[in-house]
Structures are given as C-alpha cells and as structure tokens.
Amino acid sequence: MPDSNSIALSGKTLRSSxxxxxxxxxxxxxxxxxxxxxxxxxxxLLHPSISxxxxxxxxxxxxxxxxxxxxxxxxxxxxxxxxxxxxHHHLVCLKCGNIEDIMECPMAKDIxxxxxxxxxxxxxxxxxxxGHCAKCKQK
Amino acid sequence: MPDSNSIALSGKTLRSSxxxxxxxxxxxxxxxxxxxxxxxxxxxLLHPSISxxxxxxxxxxxxxxxxxxxxxxxxxxxxxxxxxxxxHHHLVCLKCGNIEDIMECPMAKDIxxxxxxxxxxxxxxxxxxxGHCAKCKQK
DNA sequence: ATCGCTGCAAATCATTTGCAGCAGC
DNA sequence: GCTGCTGCAAATGATTTGCAGCGAT
Numbered sequence: 540m541p542d543s544n545s546i547a548l549s550g551k552t553l554r555s556s557x558x559x560x561x562x563x564x565x566x567x568x569x570x571x572x573x574x575x576x577x578x579x580x581x582x583x584l585l586h587p588s589i590s591x592x593x594x595x596x597x598x599x600x601x602x603x604x605x606x607x608x609x610x611x612x613x614x615x616x617x618x619x620x621x622x623x624x625x626x627h628h629h630l631v632c633l634k635c636g637n638i639e640d641i642m643e644c645p646m647a648k649d650i651x652x653x654x655x656x657x658x659x660x661x662x663x664x665x666x667x668x669x670g671h672c673a674k675c676k677q678k
Numbered sequence: 679m680p681d682s683n684s685i686a687l688s689g690k691t692l693r694s695s696x697x698x699x700x701x702x703x704x705x706x707x708x709x710x711x712x713x714x715x716x717x718x719x720x721x722x723l724l725h726p727s728i729s730x731x732x733x734x735x736x737x738x739x740x741x742x743x744x745x746x747x748x749x750x751x752x753x754x755x756x757x758x759x760x761x762x763x764x765x766h767h768h769l770v771c772l773k774c775g776n777i778e779d780i781m782e783c784p785m786a787k788d789i790x791x792x793x794x795x796x797x798x799x800x801x802x803x804x805x806x807x808x809g810h811c812a813k814c815k816q817k
Numbered sequence: 818a819t820c821g822c823t824g825c826a827a828a829t830c831a832t833t834t835g836c837a838g839c840a841g842c
Numbered sequence: 843g844c845t846g847c848t849g850c851a852a853a854t855g856a857t858t859t860g861c862a863g864c865g866a867t
Contacts, residue, residue, distance in 0.1 A: 554841050554846050575832075590849045595832060597847090611752050613804065615856080616831070630798050643792050645784025645805060653782055658812035659769050665752070666784060666805045673797035693821050693866050714857075729824045734857060736822090754831080755856070 553604070559597045561585050563621075566607060572618035572629070572638040612667065628666040634675035641668075692743070698736045700724050702760075705746060711757035711768070711777040751806065767805040773814035780807075 565581045566573065573581075579594045598619055601607035608622040612631065618638065630639040645666050654661055704720045705712065712720075718733045737758055740746035747761040751770065757777065769778040784805050793800055 551846070552842090556841080556847055558848075588849065590851095591831095592833075592850080593848055596834095599833090611750065611754065613750050615750060615754060615756075617754075630796070630800075632798075633801060639798075641792075641796075646807075653780075654807075657769075657780075658815065659771075659778070659807075659809055660815050661769075661807045661809040662772060663809070664805070664807040666803070668785075668793075668798075668800045668803040670798055670800040670802070676797065676799050690821070691867090695822055695866080697823075715855095727824070729826095730856095731825080731858075732823055735859095738858090 553600070558582065558586055558589050558593055559601070561589075562594065562597050563601070563606070566619060566621045570621070572610070572620050574616050574618055578619065610665065610667075613669065629668070630672070631667055631669045632672035632675055633669050634671055637672055639672070692739070697721065697725055697728050697732055698740070700728075701733065701736050702740070702745070705758060705760045709760070711749070711759050713755050713757055717758065749804065749806075752808065768807070769811070770806055770808045771811035771814055772808050773810055776811055778811070 561582045562578060565578060569581070575591065575594055575598060578598070579589070579591050582589050582594060598607060598609070602609045602619070605622055607619050608626075609617050609619050610629065611617045612629075626644070627640045627642045628644065630641055632638075646661070646664055700721050701717060704717060708720070714730065714733055714737060717737070718728070718730050721728050721733060737746060737748070741748045741758070744761055746758050747765075748756050748758055749768065750756045751768075765783070766779045766781045767783065769780055771777075785800070785803055
C-alpha cells in the first residue's frame with residue numbers, strides 16, 4: 540500500500556533530478572506514446588550528456604510508482620506515456636505508426652461476466668487494435 | 679491473393695525440409711504457446727545440429743504464409759502456435775506463466791459498432807489478460 | 818543445375834547492469 | 843555524509859543476417 544506523501548521504491552527513498560523531471564515534462568507535454576529512444580532524443584536537447592541508460596532507469600522507476608504507463612507493442616518496442624486516471628487502449632496505424640488512445644474497454648461487459656465463470660483472477664489486460672488511420676486509409 | 683497449391687513467399691517457392699516439418703509437428707502436437715527458444719530445444723531432440731537461426735527463419739516464413747500465429751507478450755518474447763481457424767486471445771498467468779486460450783473476442787459487440795463511428799480501419803487486434811490462474815490463485 | 822534451406826558465427830536492437838564519481842537531502 | 847542518481851561502457855537476451863555448403867525439385 541503506497542503512501543502518496545513519501546514515495547518509496549522497494550525500501551528506497553526517491554530523490555529528484557533534473558533528468559527525471561525532464562523525462563516527465565516531455566511525457567506530459569508531448570502527450571504521446573514515446574519509445575525510450577524517442578524520449579532519449581528529446582531529453583538530450585535539454586541535457587546533452589544524458590545517457591540512454593538513465594532514461595531506461597527512470598522510466599522503470601516511474602512505471603513502478605505508477606506515474607508512467609508502459610505498453611509493449613507488436614514491434615517488440617515499449618512505448619511510454621503519462622499514466623492517466625482511467626486506463627485505456629490503443630489504435631495503432633500500420634502505415635504511419637501513429638498511436639491513438641481509445642477509452643472504450645472490452646473488459647467492461649460480456650468479457651467481465653465471462654471471467655467470473657472462469658477460475659482466473661484478471662489483474663491487468665492489454666487491448667491494441669492495428670489497422671489504417673483516417674489519413675492512410677484512402678491511399 | 680495467395681494460391682493454396684503453390685505456396686510462394688515474395689517470389690520464392692518454398693521447399694520442404696525436415697527441420698521445418700519438425701517445427702510444425704511440435705507446434706501441432708504440443709498445442710501450446712512456445713517461444714522460439716522452447717521450440718529450438720524441442721526440435722534439437724530430433725535434429726541435434728539444428729540452429730536457433732533456422733528456427734527463427736522458419737517461424738518467420740510459417741508466420742508469413744499464415745500457418746503459424748505469432749503473438750508478442752509483455753515480457754518482450756514472442757510465442758508461436760499453429761494458426762487456428764477462429765482467432766482467439768489469451769489468459770496469461772503472472773505467477774506460473776501458463777497461457778490459456780480464450781475464444782471470446784472483444785471486437786464483437788460494442789467495440790465493433792464503436793469502430794464504425796471512428797475513421798479507422800481495423801485490420802487485426804490483440805487482447806491479452808494477465809492475472810492469476812486457478813492454481814496460483816489460492817497461494 | 819537451380820536456388821531454397823541449413824549450420825555457424827557475427828551483427829543488430831532493445832534493454833539492463835556494474836562501477837566510480839556526483840548530487841540531493 | 844549517506845545513498846540515490848548519473849554517464850559510460852560492457853553485458854544480456856531476443857532476433858536477424860551474411861556466408862558457403864548442402865539438398866530438394
């Protein structure tokens with residue numbers, strides 16, 4: 540049961556750093572689904588000496604404390620975004636690669652009642668739709 | 679539009695090989711979600727000199743021609759299984775790692791009608807539920 | 818005789834980690 | 843000053859690829 544006042548991570552007390560703050564700023568501002576590499580490129584503009592390792596380390600921590608949401612996609616790369624209060628899913632365009640959020644959750648109705656009949660306790664789930672977005676549809 | 683008699687892959691005409699046949703046999707018999715490494719270990723019992731590269735190459739080809747279905751999971755590893763006529767989704771146990779198929783598809787009802795209102799053409803989708811299976815639930 | 822397939826090893830790609838110094842608290 | 847955080851570089855793990863020889867059609 541995490542305490543919202545003193546954020547701790549497996550016994551550790553988190554400190555702040557300019558690098559971590561910048562990563563959060565970028566995720567907040569760009570409001571997008573960014574790969575670690577993309578975040579790295581963006582933070583490098585502010586902190587030219589930052590390393591990819593630091594980006595990964597911070598994304599790991601931020602994901603663990605629930606500030607950031609990590610989603611893995613079919614291309615094997617993870618994307619990160621600020622954790623939003625209501626969870627959501629994704630529309631991924633196979634042509635331009637754009638990722639759009641959808642708030643509809645399939646866990647809602649029939650699946651949920653179906654789960655009750657199964658002897659399985661769902662904790663989290665992922666739902667991603669791949670296809671062609673409005674722009675790429677017509678081509 | 680692929681021709682079911684002469685299976686071709688981007689201009690190539692496929693030949694058969696004992697290795698490829700063994701991979702298909704294993705996927706058919708074990709009827710499970712196997713990682714490339716697990717498949718490799720199984721095939722090695724029949725073909726001790728087979729290489730992991732060959733396993734990957736065949737899985738790639740078999741996936742392309744639609745004989746095998748590849749799913750990527752949150753741990754970053756892909757799992758392979760024989761392509762079944764009706765597509766399905768997965769229940770993944772976070773404790774024992776067991777993966778169970780579920781035939782229920784969230785694309786069915788409300789999501790599908792919702793997609794019609796969006797300017798997005800869905801082509802494929804993934805839905806995976808992570809949690810604790812019957813066995814691991816009680817601990 | 819083609820040309821796809823194989824084993825092997827080296828190459829990639831995403832991500833993780835060990836280490837010594839630096840920086841918040 | 844303690845200890846978390848950083849840059850750097852090397853390590854890891856999954857997957858891909860170049861190459862020369864083998865094997866199926």
